[in-house]
Amino acid sequence: MALLEIRGLTKRFGGLVAVNNVDLSIERGEIRGIIGPNGAGKTTLFNLVSGALSPTSGTITFDGKVVSGRKPSHIARAGLVRTFQRNALFPTYTVLENVMLSRHTQTDESLLKAILGTDRRDEEKNLARCREIIEFLELSQYENDLAENLSHGHQRILGIANALAVEPKLIMLDEPVAGMNPTETAMVTDHIRRMRDDWNMTVVLVEHDMRTVMETCEYISVINFGELLTEGTPDEVSENPEVIEAYLGSEELEL
Ligand SMILES: Nc1ncnc2c1ncn2[C@@H]1O[C@H](COP(=O)(O)OP(=O)(O)OP(=O)(O)O)[C@@H](O)[C@H]1O
Ligand SMILES: [Mg+2]
Known part of the structure; x- marks a missing residue:
């Protein structure tokens, strides 16, 4: 099938x-x-x-x-995830924060845990994986830049990074x-x-x-x-x- x-x-x-x-x-x-x-x-x-x-x-x-x-x-x-024709980013968060937030919010899972920082080992793994995704899409040098300050092209690529964060x-x-x-x-x-x-x-x-x-x-x-x-x-x-x-x-x- x-x-x-x-x-x-x-x-x-x-x-x-x-x-x-x-x-x-x-x-x-x-x-x-x-x-x-x-x-x-x-x-x-x-x-x-x-x-x-x-x-x-x-x-x-x-x-x-x-x-x-x-x-x-x-x-x-x-x-199964999609990106949007118009960007759906968290504009006032950094590139890394965008990918981390997407990883949690799109799957509804451990957002609360992430906020409370209870599951530190998981969070370290998540952070490493999000950095890997950012590197894969050649955004590493912008990791700490706010999404709203990126060029149009990089904002669109961040939209892809946010989708990849869900491990589709x-x-x-x-x-x-x-x-x-x-x-x-x-x-x-x-x-x-x-x-x-x-x-x-x-x-x-x-x-x-x-x-x-x-x-x-x-x-x-x-x-x-x-x-x-x-x-x-x-x-x-x-x-x-x-x-x-x-x-x-x-x-x-x-x-
Ligand atoms: N939520 C909605 N309510 C009413 N009509 C809608 C809605 N969403 C889309 N449509 C209509 O459905 C049709 C298909 O729209 P859609 O956005 O899927 O086209 P598209 O192929 O993505 O076009 P484009 O290439 O311009 O992005 C259009 O006539 C559009 O106006
Ligand atoms: Mg369309």
């Missing part, structure tokens, strides 16, 4: 069907791209999978267990390179590959930057008007007339 299995997933907002009967299977160790025009339903799909929204119908199975309808903290503990098996990245310059984009692309290659993670990437998607993902699912339009390799998808049609009139597709 695939690591993430989505069957017949539907989300209605009143009369609008934002996600319509979507089936998706993501295998362990994949870097999967999800693309589609603005408003296609990509972020809603992430919100459903991460538990921020409950589906109208359909099931989501992660690592062999049904997670649809469960709370985000439960789903995070199961090993699968990470969903919502437009990780949006607003980044080419150097920052290349850095994030490299981090994504290393997350998979060195840390054995599965990555699902929603991104409008086609170059990043085409270079990073082995397989791409295309969503249009809430429905799965097609799936294939970057070459197959970029040559598919239906995909080109879906993007016509939008300036996003520069293949």
